Amino acid sequence: MRYLAGRLGTLLAVLAVVGLLPRLTRTDPALTILHARYADRPPTPAVLDAIRAGTGLDGGPLQVLGGWAAGLFRGDLGESWVSGSPVGPDVTSALGVSLSLMACSLGVALILALALAAPSLRRGARRRQTSTRAGAGAAVLAALPEFLLAAVLATLLAVRLGWLPALGWGSAEQAVLPALAMGVPAGALLGRLLADALPAAFAEPWAATATAGGIPPRRIAAHALRRTAPALLPQLGLVVVGLTGGAVAVETLYAVPGLGSTALSAALAQDLPVLQACVLLLLLLGSAAGLAARLGSRVLLGPARTARALPALSAPPLPVRxxxxxxxxxxxxxxxxxxxxxxxxxxxxxxxxxxxxxxxxxxxxxxxxxxxxxxxxxxxxxxxxxxxxxxxxxxxxxxxxxxxxxxxxxxxxxxxxxxxxxxxxxxxxxxxxxxxxxxxxxxxxxxxxxxxxxxxxxxxxxxxxxxxxxxxxxxxxxxxxxxxxxxxxxxxxxxxxxxxxxxxxxxxxxxxxxxxxxxxxxxxxxxxxxxxxxxxxxxxxxxxxxxxxxxxxxxxxxxxxxxxxxxxxx
Incomplete structure (x- = not known):
């Protein structure tokens, strides 16, 4: 309960900042709306005052924040300053696209993580020594920014070879390059963490006992994965957040109409209602991912969450060349x-x-x-x-x-x-x-x-x-x-x-x-x-x-x- 109260208080403080964005901007929101909707009208004080009154921006900070919060309780995310249309339908559609892309990217990440950790699993289950070279390739891939990998994939596979479409969203082929660009660094990060944690799990007494008792290496490897999972689930939650909130560059490069590209367009156009809605959904999604990861860790720990906690994994010394x-x-x-x-x-x-x-x-x-x-x-x-x-x-x-x-x-x-x-x-x-x-x-x-x-x-x-x-x-x-x-x-x-x-x-x-x-x-x-x-x-x-x-x-x-x-x- 203390954890939930702390996270809720912090989340409310961040949401307050998001709700006050129209008052924090250094530009006059009325001018932004005037230039976007009524370009032929002069920016006279009377016109600007009328726009502020019509959009609820003529009050103080508390009134602006209260009006935005009241709209949220009614399911109203406001109207776009640029188009004048309701924000909710467009942002909801973008959320569906981002969640679909996130699911595809997460699948790529999990497959790659298991593939990169497979040598450590095989060697550890057979009681062989593991070195730091196991995670070297994963570490290099994890260090690549998503937008860089996206640019390379688009140039090579889409432009040069023409194997896959470089733009758009709606078909399975159009999801391949964005999913690879986002999933490969995330999978490499998870694979590196898993490869670093597995030697410590195999070095514990239970692994030697299981080997001496004749338990098959495959079952020992499965137990090692379960042993390392509670410590890795929080990182998986952060990866999920990164695959949504951090996908702005990838969605923009491949013209994917997700939350990231929608938020970027709104920020560049100073369309703050749309930006507020996108940030709100991304924050809620991040909080849900973190809470799910924490609950998953408690489920995997079982009785250890209320009795004696499991000892921390202590990695054995590995040779560094x-x-x-x-x-x-x-x-x-x-x-x-x-x-x-x-x-x-x-x-x-x-x-x-x-x-x-x-x-x-x-x-x-x-x-x-x-x-x-x-x-x-x-x-x-x-x-x-x-x-x-x-x-x-x-x-x-x-x-x-x-x-x-x-x-x-x-x-x-x-x-x-x-x-x-x-x-x-x-x-x-x-x-x-x-x-x-x-x-x-x-x-x-x-x-x-x-x-x-x-x-x-x-x-x-x-x-x-x-x-x-x-x-x-x-x-x-x-x-x-x-x-x-x-x-x-x-x-x-x-x-x-x-x-x-x-x-x-x-x-x-x-x-x-x-x-x-x-x-x-x-x-x-x-x-x-x-x-x-x-x-x-x-x-x-x-x-x-x-x-x-x-x-x-x-x-x-x-x-x-x-x-x-x-x-x-x-």
Whole structure:
């Protein structure tokens, strides 16, 4: 009940922010409605006042929030500011499309997760040693952003080979590419988590006893899956949220009329009633997925949920090869070299005579659709993306430490369940597309993993024996914080924040791809992809360059994480 009360209170606070969007926007809603519906009428004060009175926007914040909430209880989601039509039918139809796409993507994810974990299942059930190589491929696939994989699949399978349709929704063939683009990274993430958890399950005494008793390996593998399932179900709930709220780029790229693309169009057009309805449904869906995952864990745990809880899985030490560290250093050096080479060139020079030129000595990575040097834009985009990601990481570190020390679990879980793209849509609805708005949106949700980590370490340190000894010796609160708590909490959380910089950079790139980040002509990797994707069939290099850079950044995050983990275990 305490968990439900905390989640409900946090959800109501988020819903209040959504309901107040018309009052939070920096633009006048009456002007938006006037330009969309009555373009021939002058924006006189009398006309604007009449529009505010007709739409209920002439009251204070509490009146606006109360009117929106009252409409929800009646099943009325309001009217679109742009079209003037009821929001409910269109959003309900988009929800059905998103749920169908989510189901297809989840099927792909589960199949891929089991396939990636199959070697660990076979080796563990036969009492053979497992190494970190089992999850290496899954880790690289999990680091690929959905919009990047969607662009590659559309270019290769739809445009180049013509095997599948690239746009639309309504047939089974049209669902294949979006389901693959969303399901492969999600399945790789689940497969990596499962492959990491299985060695710990097989290392427990029951597995050795079952093998000695002659139980078939297949049954031992099934028991190992059941043993790891309770810890993985919360991650499955987050994957479900990501397959709906995080599908904005995929739905937009493939012209799928789901909640994500509908919310993006509403945010760009400042059509806040439609955006409010989409965000509301996505929040409710995320809450339902989290609650279902929690209930599923309790069912799988059985009596352990009321009696003695199951012991946590403790992974045995696995070998980490030195080549992982060497590969991480080499990849970081390559990205740095490309960035420096690009910074020495002008990213804004337009040469109409060299549009979509192939790579040459003058343009090592070719030119884009406007004749601008791709290497220059790639280098300047890397500097912009990485610097903003470092700033956002510093902000999220401070927020994570503060919220984690306060033990605000419900707030942390709610923020952790919100995709950065969804937060970006809300911020874009308030301030419009803006690079710092995109950074604020990522920072608004990226602190949650750091807060959870801080909370766990804080509780662990407070229960340590040296704290009791310091208290017995008369240590004050300030001394305990400086000498005992912070030295045990701060270094691991700082390392965690540093390792999340590439993930934050990828989130910023995804918002740029959607047009919610840096605006033209500023160079940015996500913007480069969206600008040049229509010309991929004629000139693939303006798309392949930022795609390869994003893939290398994701792989670098995986390699650095593996190298740090190996060093800490060593």
């Amino acid at each position: 030195r080549t992982v560290t060497v590969a991480a250093v080499a990849l970081a050096a390559l990205l740095a070299a490309v960035t420096v080479a690009g910074l020495l060139r002008d990213p804004l020079t337009v040469d109409a005579a060299a549009r979509l030129a192939s790579p040459s000595a003058a343009h090592p990575l070719g030119t884009d659709s406007l004749g601008r040097d791709v290497l220059a834009r790639l280098g300047h985009g890397a500097a912009r993306t990485v610097l903003v990601a470092v700033v956002v990481s510093a902000v999220t570190l401070l927020l994570g430490l503060a919220v984690g020390a306060l033990r605000a679990g419900a707030l942390t879980e709610t923020a952790n369940a919100l995709p950065a793209v969804l937060a970006g849509l809300v911020v874009a609805g308030v301030v419009g597309p803006d690079p710092w708005g995109a950074a604020a949106a990522v920072a608004a949700v990226a602190w949650a993993p750091l807060a959870a980590h801080t909370s766990a370490l804080y509780a662990q340190e407070k229960g340590a024996p040296h704290i009791a000894v310091a208290l017995a010796l008369g240590a004050g609160r300030g001394h305990l914080m400086r000498r005992h708590l912070l030295p045990g909490v701060l270094p691991p959380v700082v390392r965690h924040a540093v390792l999340r910089i590439p993930a934050i950079a990828l989130a910023l790139a995804s918002l740029g791809f959607l047009g919610l980040g840096a605006q033209p002509p500023a160079p940015e990797w996500g913007r480069m992809l969206s600008e040049n994707l229509p010309y991929a069939e004629r000139a693939p290099w303006p798309v392949l360059a930022p795609a390869a850079a994003l893939a290398a950044l994701g792989a670098l995050a995986v390699l650095v994480s593996a190298a740090v983990r190996g060093r800490r275990r060593a």
